[in-house]
Every structure is written in C-alpha cells, then in structure tokens.
Amino acid sequence: xxxxxxxxxxxxxxxxxxxxxxxxxxxxxxxxxxxxxxxxxxxxxxxxxxxxxxxxxxxxxxxxxxxxxxxxxxxxxxxxxxxxxxxxxxxxxxxxxxxxxxxxxxxxxxxxxxxxxxxxxxxxxxxxxxxxxxxxxxxxxxxxxxxxxxxxxxxxxxxxxxxxxxxxxxxxxxxxxxxxxxxxxxxxxxxxxxxxxxxxxxxxxxxxxxxxxxxxxxx
Numbered sequence: 001x002x003x004x005x006x007x008x009x010x011x012x013x014x015x016x017x018x019x020x021x022x023x024x025x026x027x028x029x030x031x032x033x034x035x036x037x038x039x040x041x042x043x044x045x046x047x048x049x050x051x052x053x054x055x056x057x058x059x060x061x062x063x064x065x066x067x068x069x070x071x072x073x074x075x076x077x078x079x080x081x082x083x084x085x086x087x088x089x090x091x092x093x094x095x096x097x098x099x100x101x102x103x104x105x106x107x108x109x110x111x112x113x114x115x116x117x118x119x120x121x122x123x124x125x126x127x128x129x130x131x132x133x134x135x136x137x138x139x140x141x142x143x144x145x146x147x148x149x150x151x152x153x154x155x156x157x158x159x160x161x162x163x164x165x166x167x168x169x170x171x172x173x174x175x176x177x178x179x180x181x182x183x184x185x186x187x188x189x190x191x192x193x194x195x196x197x198x199x200x201x202x203x204x205x206x207x208x209x210x211x212x213x214x215x216x217x218x219x
Contacts, residue, residue: 030157034196034214036203039107040092042100051133058093065195077132080111101144104199115146150185152192174213179206
C-alpha cells in the first residue's frame with residue numbers, strides 16, 4: 001500500500017480553522033483603542049537603583065490602558081552620540097529583565113542614532129546610549145529601538161478578527177490626513193485589551209487626535 005504524504009501546513013491550517021470556529025467570539029465588533037506610545041524607557045531593577053539610588057522602587061504616576069502597566073514618576077535623560085540628548089524621558093513600569101529605550105524616528109535623528117525597527121524586547125544587536133538619572137549614570141550597550149507598530153488583543157478578539165499571535169494586520173485611520181498603516185504586528189494573549197500602539201511620528205502623520213474612524217483590517 002503506498003505511503004500517504006501528509007502536508008503538515010495544510011493540517012495546521014485545518015486545525016486552526018476548527019479551533020477558531022469553536023472559540024467564543026464577541027457578538028459585535030470589539031471596542032478598538034488607538035494610542036500614541038510616546039518616547040519612553042523600560043528599566044531593570046538594577047538600573048533603577050543605579051539611576052535613582054539604592055533601594056529605589058518605581059513610583060506609579062498613572063495607569064496605562066493595559067492592566068498592570070503604568071507611567072512612573074521617574075524620568076531619565078537619554079544621551080546619544082556627540083552628547084546629543086533628550087531630557088526627561090518617562091520611565092514605564094513595572095521593571096523588566098532588560099532595559100530598553102523606545103523612540104520615534106525623529107527622536108533618533110535628534111540623538112544621532114539610526115534606530116532599527118524591532119518588536120519590543122527584541123534588542124539583540126541594537127544601538128546603545130547613556131541614561132542619566134539623579135543619582136547615577138547607566139551605559140546601555142544595546143536596547144535603543146523604534147518599536148514597530150502593533151496591536152494588543154486577547155484570544156477572543158483574535159478569533160473575532162480571524163488572526164493569531166504573530167500575524168499582521170492593517171489599520172485604517174480616517175481623519176484630515178487619512179492613512180492606512182500596514183503590517184501591524186498582532187500580539188495576542190489571554191488578557192490584553194484591544195489596543196493599537198503607534199509612535200509619535202505615526203500619530204502625527206495621520207492626525208490621530210482628530211480621527212473620526214479607526215478600523216483594523218486583515219491582510
């Protein structure tokens with residue numbers, strides 16, 4: 001009897017479709033929030049103490065849209081090549097395993113850093129900078145990026161849109177400067193709220209402040 005050749009990719013596709021059909025999905029379109037993620041810094045516990053003093057802990061100033069995350073009272077100066085600097089860059093909490101600086105394209109020009117576009121946390125081989133706090137200085141060997149635009153969602157949202165973690169979507173922003181942003185990275189997990197993050201340059205380009213409509217589209 002001849003051997004049967006199984007196409008693994010086709011099997012995985014069928015399984016995804018079955019699971020998607022069984023997964024509970026919202027009856028109506030979920031509420032979409034689009035926010036501008038301004039320049040900010042994520043720090044390790046070690047770097048918090050180096051910049052703000054021994055035993056220092058980040059002080060929450062206001063909660064962010066995603067539960068458990070916050071803008072801290074603390075800020076740092078970011079120094080690039082040839083002593084170019086950005087003063088008072090906000091620190092976001094909670095702390096992370098690796099420190100990271102997220103900037104917009106024009107911030108990189110100001111600092112003299114050619115920013116690579118990376119998903120948050122993917123910092124291997126990226127440029128570094130110097131962080132200056134009230135109690136000390138930290139030199140980052142890597143970790144300065146332009147975070148690629150992305151959308152947070154939970155698994156029910158993903159089922160409603162017919163996507164999964166790691167897929168790509170487009171975002172239509174209808175405004176005085178209507179724009180379609182392509183290749184948003186889908187970051188799906190069990191608990192996230194539905195939220196798109198654009199950087200400052202992207203938000204200004206589409207006049208997000210005066211947008212009358214924002215829609216997520218499958219690619």
